[in-house]
Amino acid sequence: ALHEYRSQEMERKQWGITKLYNAYFDEPASQLYKLHQQLDKLVLRAYGFKPNDDLLEKLLTLNLQLAAQEEAGETVIGPWAP
Known part of the structure; x- marks a missing residue:
């Protein structure tokens, strides 16, 4: 939209x-x-974030987690996937 x-x-x-x-x-x-x-x-x-969360901190944490998963050869999928 x-x-x-x-x-x-x-x-x-x-x-x-x-x-x-x-x-x-x-x-x-x-x-x-x-x-x-x-x-x-x-x-x-x-x-799964809340409006009062520190969004930059949450996004950095998420980015680092996903980077570690990729580095380990794991498949990274979006939050909407089962």
Whole structure:
């Protein structure tokens, strides 16, 4: 939905993505803002993170774990896979 919205808005306004984000990303009433809020919630849920977590620390830890798995020759899959 986010990709579709951005594409339509950029085409309609004849703007690039930077101009679109500069105009609407920090505007809570905008559809762009709302779609990013939804995406953020989905990503947090997919990875089992909480909104108040230190996300950079969590992502670094996850990255190091996955790198170690790859180094050991293990298959690395996304959080959505069984």
